[in-house]
Amino acid sequence: MQPLLMSLSLCLLGFAACVLIFAAASRGNEDEEEAGTNSPPLTKGEQFFLDEGLSPGPEPEEPEEEFLYRLRSYVRSERAAAKSFLDGPNVESLHAANDSPLEP
Amino acid sequence: MKRIEADILSGLGEHEADQVLALGSPQQYSVGEVVFDLGDEARSLFLVRSGRVDLTLPLRVQGKEEDVAVEERVPGQMLGWSALVPPHRFTLKATVRADAEFLVFPREHLLEFFSREPGVGWRVMANVAAIMSQRFQVFQAMWLRQVQVTLEHQNA
Numbered sequence: 001m002q003p004l005l006m007s008l009s010l011c012l013l014g015f016a017a018c019v020l021i022f023a024a025a026s027r028g029n030e031d032e033e034e035a036g037t038n039s040p041p042l043t044k045g046e047q048f049f050l051d052e053g054l055s056p057g058p059e060p061e062e063p064e065e066e067f068l069y070r071l072r073s074y075v076r077s078e079r080a081a082a083k084s085f086l087d088g089p090n091v092e093s094l095h096a097a098n099d100s101p102l103e104p
Numbered sequence: 105m106k107r108i109e110a111d112i113l114s115g116l117g118e119h120e121a122d123q124v125l126a127l128g129s130p131q132q133y134s135v136g137e138v139v140f141d142l143g144d145e146a147r148s149l150f151l152v153r154s155g156r157v158d159l160t161l162p163l164r165v166q167g168k169e170e171d172v173a174v175e176e177r178v179p180g181q182m183l184g185w186s187a188l189v190p191p192h193r194f195t196l197k198a199t200v201r202a203d204a205e206f207l208v209f210p211r212e213h214l215l216e217f218f219s220r221e222p223g224v225g226w227r228v229m230a231n232v233a234a235i236m237s238q239r240f241q242v243f244q245a246m247w248l249r250q251v252q253v254t255l256e257h258q259n260a
Contacts, residue, residue, distance in 0.1 A: 068170055071163070075172050082245035086238075094245065095252055 073100035110151055112182045112231045120224045127217055128207030139183070139198035139206070146186035146194050148208045152177050155204025159183065159196040171197060175239070185232050187211045 077100040085093045113121040128151060133139060139150060139157065156178055160171035174196065177183045186194050188211065218225025 064166060064168075068165060071165065071170075072172055075174060078246050078249060079174065079242060081249060082242045085245045085249075086241050094248060098249075 070100070070102060074098060074102045076100070108151075108153055109180045110182065111180060111235060112149075112151065112228055114231050115227050116224060120221070120227075123221070124209075124214075124217070124224065124228065125207065127213045128209045131206050131208050133200040133204045133206065135200050135203050137200045139200060140194045142194055142197045144194045146184055146192045146211075148184060148210050149182060149187045149214065150184045150198075151182050151207040151209070152179050153205045153207055154179055155200060156202040157183060157204060158199050158201045160199060161196060171199065176201070182232070182235060185236055188214070188229070188232055189236070 077098050081093070081096060081098065110121075110125075113124060116124065130153070133155070140146070142162065156176060158171075158173040159175040159177065160173050162169050163172045164170075177198075183198055184194065186192055187209075192211075214228075218228070
């Protein structure tokens with residue numbers, strides 16, 4: 001009995017999903033048709049800006065000074081690590097992690 | 105003139121060191137002033153008598169060029185060895201971080217003195233070679249570490 005009920009539930013879910021997808025696709029076609037009749041076709045340039053407007057855009061830049069500070073600390077730490085390696089060359093000190101990572 | 109311990113004079117006797125120091129002329133720089141820029145023709149060697157100097161390389165950060173310090177020089181240390189080594193172009197930029205006084209040694213003066221005093225010239229050039237060697241070894245180790253980081257990122 002239980003397998004039968006489970007199969008029935010899955011069928012209903014699948015049907016519901018198909019209905020939703022079909023409805024969404026039909027609405028998209030209607031929009032496109034309306035756009036086609038009421039507005040002039042988009043030129044390549046306009047399409048470019050339209051696409052750009054839809055995209056989330058680049059990640060907001062973190063404060064420049066904060067990044068520069070981190071970069072300078074990273075280089076300073078790398079240099080200290082390199083000097084430490086030269087004082088006593090061994091594989092461990094060459095591969096030791098930087099105390100001031102570049103990534104936050 | 106107050107005597108300073110200078111890395112390029114290591115191994116010289118007092119009289120010889122004084123002879124070399126006499127070839128330099130003092131110059132003052134204020135904080136923020138650029139002593140030389142990357143790519144400039146290197147005509148003189150600089151010995152820091154006071155203050156502090158950053159040696160930087162330009163990095164492009166978020167679309168802008170920024171100077172990032174890779175070394176610093178304090179009293180007694182030399183900068184500008186490119187003046188003695190062809191092609192005589194500075195490979196870093198030097199910017200004063202704390203008001204500084206240098207002894208500036210024009211290349212021609214040094215080379216002329218070295219030809220008269222080859223023993224002193226050999227010692228000074230050996231000291232310059234040691235400074236260059238340290239720079240090379242530090243940068244080589246930094247480069248190796250960066251290659252290692254890149255490999256670890258690729259394998260992650």
